Amino acid sequence: MPASRIYVEDIPSRALAGNPLGDPSTRRILVYLPPGYDESRQRFPVVYLLASYPKTGASFLQFEAWEEPLQARLDRLLDQGRIRPMMVVLPDAFTRLGGSQYINSGATGAYQDYLIEIVQWADQTLRTIPAKSARAVAGKSSGGFGALRAGMDCPTVFGLVADHSGDKYFEMCYGPTLPRFLRAIGEHDPERALRDPIGTRPHNQAFFDVMEVLALSACYSANPTSRFGFDLPVDLVTGEIFEDVWARWKAHDPLDRVESRADALRSLDLLFLDCGSGDEFNLHVGSRLLHRRLGELGVPHSYQEFHDGHFRTSYRYDVSFEAISRAFEHDD
Amino acid sequence: MPASRIYVEDIPSRALAGNPLGDPSTRRILVYLPPGYDESRQRFPVVYLLASYPKTGASFLQFEAWEEPLQARLDRLLDQGRIRPMMVVLPDAFTRLGGSQYINSGATGAYQDYLIEIVQWADQTLRTIPAKSARAVAGKSSGGFGALRAGMDCPTVFGLVADHSGDKYFEMCYGPTLPRFLRAIGEHDPERALRDPIGTRPHNQAFFDVMEVLALSACYSANPTSRFGFDLPVDLVTGEIFEDVWARWKAHDPLDRVESRADALRSLDLLFLDCGSGDEFNLHVGSRLLHRRLGELGVPHSYQEFHDGHFRTSYRYDVSFEAISRAFEHDD
Amino acid sequence: MPASRIYVEDIPSRALAGNPLGDPSTRRILVYLPPGYDESRQRFPVVYLLASYPKTGASFLQFEAWEEPLQARLDRLLDQGRIRPMMVVLPDAFTRLGGSQYINSGATGAYQDYLIEIVQWADQTLRTIPAKSARAVAGKSSGGFGALRAGMDCPTVFGLVADHSGDKYFEMCYGPTLPRFLRAIGEHDPERALRDPIGTRPHNQAFFDVMEVLALSACYSANPTSRFGFDLPVDLVTGEIFEDVWARWKAHDPLDRVESRADALRSLDLLFLDCGSGDEFNLHVGSRLLHRRLGELGVPHSYQEFHDGHFRTSYRYDVSFEAISRAFEHDD
Amino acid sequence: MPASRIYVEDIPSRALAGNPLGDPSTRRILVYLPPGYDESRQRFPVVYLLASYPKTGASFLQFEAWEEPLQARLDRLLDQGRIRPMMVVLPDAFTRLGGSQYINSGATGAYQDYLIEIVQWADQTLRTIPAKSARAVAGKSSGGFGALRAGMDCPTVFGLVADHSGDKYFEMCYGPTLPRFLRAIGEHDPERALRDPIGTRPHNQAFFDVMEVLALSACYSANPTSRFGFDLPVDLVTGEIFEDVWARWKAHDPLDRVESRADALRSLDLLFLDCGSGDEFNLHVGSRLLHRRLGELGVPHSYQEFHDGHFRTSYRYDVSFEAISRAFEHDD
Numbered sequence A, B, C, D: 001m002p003a004s005r006i007y008v009e010d011i012p013s014r015a016l017a018g019n020p021l022g023d024p025s026t027r028r029i030l031v032y033l034p035p036g037y038d039e040s041r042q043r044f045p046v047v048y049l050l051a052s053y054p055k056t057g058a059s060f061l062q063f064e065a066w067e068e069p070l071q072a073r074l075d076r077l078l079d080q081g082r083i084r085p086m087m088v089v090l091p092d093a094f095t096r097l098g099g100s101q102y103i104n105s106g107a108t109g110a111y112q113d114y115l116i117e118i119v120q121w122a123d124q125t126l127r128t129i130p131a132k133s134a135r136a137v138a139g140k141s142s143g144g145f146g147a148l149r150a151g152m153d154c155p156t157v158f159g160l161v162a163d164h165s166g167d168k169y170f171e172m173c174y175g176p177t178l179p180r181f182l183r184a185i186g187e188h189d190p191e192r193a194l195r196d197p198i199g200t201r202p203h204n205q206a207f208f209d210v211m212e213v214l215a216l217s218a219c220y221s222a223n224p225t226s227r228f229g230f231d232l233p234v235d236l237v238t239g240e241i242f243e244d245v246w247a248r249w250k251a252h253d254p255l256d257r258v259e260s261r262a263d264a265l266r267s268l269d270l271l272f273l274d275c276g277s278g279d280e281f282n283l284h285v286g287s288r289l290l291h292r293r294l295g296e297l298g299v300p301h302s303y304q305e306f307h308d309g310h311f312r313t314s315y316r317y318d319v320s321f322e323a324i325s326r327a328f329e330h331d332d
Helices: A057-061 A070-079 A111-125 A142-153 A177-184 A190-195 A205-220 A243-250 A262-266 A283-296 A316-329 B057-061 B070-079 B111-125 B142-153 B177-184 B190-195 B205-220 B243-250 B262-266 B283-296 B314-329 C057-061 C070-079 C111-125 C142-153 C177-184 C190-195 C205-220 C243-250 C262-266 C283-296 C314-329 D057-061 D070-079 D111-125 D142-153 D177-184 D190-195 D205-220 D243-250 D262-266 D283-296 D314-329
Strands: A005-012 A026-033 A046-050 A087-090 A135-140 A160-164 A270-276 A302-306 B005-012 B026-033 B046-050 B087-090 B135-140 B160-164 B270-276 B302-306 C005-012 C026-033 C046-050 C087-090 C135-140 C160-164 C270-276 C302-306 D005-012 D026-033 D046-050 D087-090 D135-140 D160-164 D270-276 D302-306
Touching: A005 A111, A026 A057, A026 A070, A026 A111, A046 A111, A046 A142, A057 A070, A057 A087, A070 A087, A070 A316, A087 A111, A111 A142, A135 A142, A135 A316, A142 A160, A142 A262, A160 A316, A177 A205, A190 A205, A205 A243, A270 A283, A270 A316, A283 A302, A302 A316, B005 B111, B026 B057, B026 B070, B026 B111, B046 B111, B046 B142, B057 B070, B057 B087, B070 B087, B070 B314, B087 B111, B111 B142, B135 B142, B135 B314, B142 B160, B142 B262, B160 B314, B177 B205, B190 B205, B205 B243, B270 B283, B270 B314, B283 B302, B302 B314, C005 C111, C026 C057, C026 C070, C026 C111, C046 C111, C046 C142, C057 C070, C057 C087, C070 C087, C070 C314, C087 C111, C111 C142, C135 C142, C135 C314, C142 C160, C142 C262, C160 C314, C177 C205, C190 C205, C205 C243, C270 C283, C270 C314, C283 C302, C302 C314, D005 D111, D026 D057, D026 D070, D026 D111, D046 D111, D046 D142, D057 D070, D057 D087, D070 D087, D070 D314, D087 D111, D111 D142, D135 D142, D135 D314, D142 D160, D142 D262, D160 D314, D177 D205, D190 D205, D205 D243, D270 D283, D270 D314, D283 D302, D302 D314
Parallel strands: A046 A087, A046 A135, A135 A160, A160 A270, A270 A302, B046 B087, B046 B135, B135 B160, B160 B270, B270 B302, C046 C087, C046 C135, C135 C160, C160 C270, C270 C302, D046 D087, D046 D135, D135 D160, D160 D270, D270 D302
Antiparallel strands: A005 A026, A026 A087, B005 B026, B026 B087, C005 C026, C026 C087, D005 D026, D026 D087
């Protein structure tokens, strides 16, 4: 049996051309092709797998101690008969600020459009099954947020969604971030960090605390007239929370969007959610609330909670890929 | 010159009789009497000094390594000519939950009434100057909150207020507490902690995290029909923030009360505020906002920020006592 | 039945006269007198109870939230019939550096001599049973260290020893302290902290990290020719561990002394040891080793491990006081 | 100008065949070939660059947010004229336990032999300059340790050494690790972690604390007769430090080896050392001591300290690669 392989192509993006942060618009797309892809004429369903902040598609393929890399994981799941053959596309939606949340923003770029652009590219370039019912979008953390959001916004594109520990219930997951940010700007000037994140020294926890709030602000509260290109949710001098900016953040909270997007979510063949019960960003709280709200709204979904935190939980993809594969099989 | 001394009396309180937590209604009152009090017939102005959570009046007189105890501090300030002779009354407003915030609550008791009761007792028992202009109320942290609140609510009683690092801007000072509480209840059952705080083991950080939210809930969101006697701001199962309960908390935020109580604050002879610029509870943020709001409202006040955090800052009483003494002298 | 009371006397000490740190040589001694002491002619056994670093005898009587103060604890244990009437003497062995470890040092003073002086004072002043078999010495942490050391050094004075979580196995309990100290001196100049600990700002964790190593150095490695009056175990510039100084520290480790003092310990009527199994200073490791070593040496003793850490474990005095009381009763 | 590229080859190793941990003996070797390599017949000097624990050669080429990947860094340094063209070989010395310290151990395998084997392979396979004066070995943390050790042990192979923040002064860098390990084994059974590190859950800090001590023990204190294949430096039950095992660790401390290997180090064309002055593992202490000791021994070397900690300091390779390049040029 021939082995799986990773297809690599650098593709210029229309959606990202001229993006506000000046990030590259040509991006490398990585695609897992299942064993036998090259030897057959078969078409395959596709999972679009979204990386967490501040990572990118390539991160899934990289060495990390005691973690099974994605290719080995998929090969094994196939070998164990737990999934059917499928392609997995790994987009690069990294930005100078660490990530895009996979949404369109006037301050970072049109990253949800970019996701759709990749789908079109894949359908034209590879032997995909070009149908909603054979397209899943999945991810963890910011990638889970992006996957759920894609399911809400683009239900005609994606028929399956898996959201692992995705950002939600912003009061609980971002609330404690704001005082940390305020402390961190005593050490790292945010303007300097924005201008030259690579050259900023040292890359300590305070640096990451600054970058995270810059990135989220760029994604959620773009403002071309402000000095950063976006509004921060707190006053850099007093620390006051700007309620209007915070409201713009909250408008992106899946819990705030779920009702208006319930029809879209109901149209999915799979809505899979999970979270560690000790998530360091308190995402289990928002996950429980979304699970309850989905139930109230009559949106079919699966929710699982597992004994772990937020980090190094890639073994959970075993569960979501199995669920995705089963939901794909419904189509046959 | 005769020395200062501490007057001690155990006094039954009408205000605390039958309090809901079953805490003692007879409380020990400690009063610093300045040197020469017993030898003279003079009357003295009084500072009512409120302890921080979870302490009590006696804590001011206790040994703590490398901290100047209150009696020594006052003797020294007098000796240095930085304050005039005055009495300092140290109330005990401790509760089973660690404190009362010095306000009236259906779940803890009528602790602001109790403060007024102590003023009346002092005026009847000791040679006070029984006038608003000779009565200050001061404190740190929860004691600062209580002092500011007394100034807002009882401006005919207290003419001077000093609020050191007092609770304010609850989003910033209590917001990060809620996820800590949610983690802590995985270790300590709040019902058990409420029933028997002394017997609960171990008295680790999680225990204190539980007690703090129980105490604040009892002070801010009493509810005789709920199982605890008060409403918690979060769901013990999902972690959801109860917005209605949080709104009841917020109604106690000095920032939310300052406008409606501006006349009361304007009537004060002294409104002193300070905070460490690295306050671990982010109280410098609320302090800056209150300082700005007071300015907008035309409320005369003094605000100082100093390079330190929240803890072990009793040296700041040197500054507030000097300010209080000067404001007292205006009367002469 | 008449109540227990606290006897208070300020006593000039010969042992502490002219002590090197310039600390007061007149110290306040506090003594718990059991109920009925004043009404009877009876003599009582005595426990000398040693405070932990950086506390003093008075600390046992002070208010601390959700902790039973010592007087209430002893009254209750008596009332429950768990202990017989006894006196408890609370020495003050605080120093400018936070403590003396209750040993004689050329850099702090003759604090073990002072302990013996207090015993003599008590036997002359109060109705003690002036016999080794009616004299216990007990304490926690540095107080436990001091108690065990008194048992080793003065077996003709003390017949019973209770060591709660006392300093031992210095590699494990002090080893991790040294890098913390090295980081802390980047923030707090040790010479300044030594000269004016009260005025040093801020009193943050780094300050306490500095003071602790200064104090231990003064106790374990006095050197009148060095600039501090003692040798530090690390080079302030490079951070190098001075092995000769460390060897002087180690010579005070109970694990290093136990063999040569085995006869002294064997002569005790009670040797009680305990430790929390999650002790933050890893004292459970040393406790287990001492327990094993005592067994090998044939020294009768009791060792208990309990589920807690190092702090807020005063409830363990219930156990040791019961054991002490039973051992006292053997005499009758 | 043609671009640089990464040469990739999977090579069976004689040195690693039948290694005790059952790790693969065929390893992927990655080599940075400078721009123009393929178009010329030129030979190039080589840097053997050793990854830190628990990473591998491939880690240098992976995406990490806000870090310049190695290939881009080398291209840029060349382009800026700061280095001359050179090859950089990235060995894989990962083990089931996270790393090998690049030394021979009966419990992990002959990883220093493997390093030499790679040198031979490179000289046979690629257009290296096959001379000691054109061979550098460099790395950070465990990689720095391995580089310095290679310089000490194999001075006829490597003529240049760069040790960034390498393990040294084990008292300071590993000492505080031991109590952390003891706490961690309360959560993670070391036998289970050794048997199945990938399947052990969760991969939290305690897991990494366990793995680190297992790995170091396997490298420093192999023992084929013990149940793990190596001796741990602490008793899993009591926590006692086994002084004999610790002594075997210490025998690997560069500070303990420097004197006996001074001649080897003196024979180097370059010995470059640096460390962050706030290294979280206190490696700046050992670095200062090694710097001083090298001076006393008359070993020429360069030592730099920079304002940063232990992590995310790859920008320091700019400095070491420049120094290496200059030292290479001496040969021309």
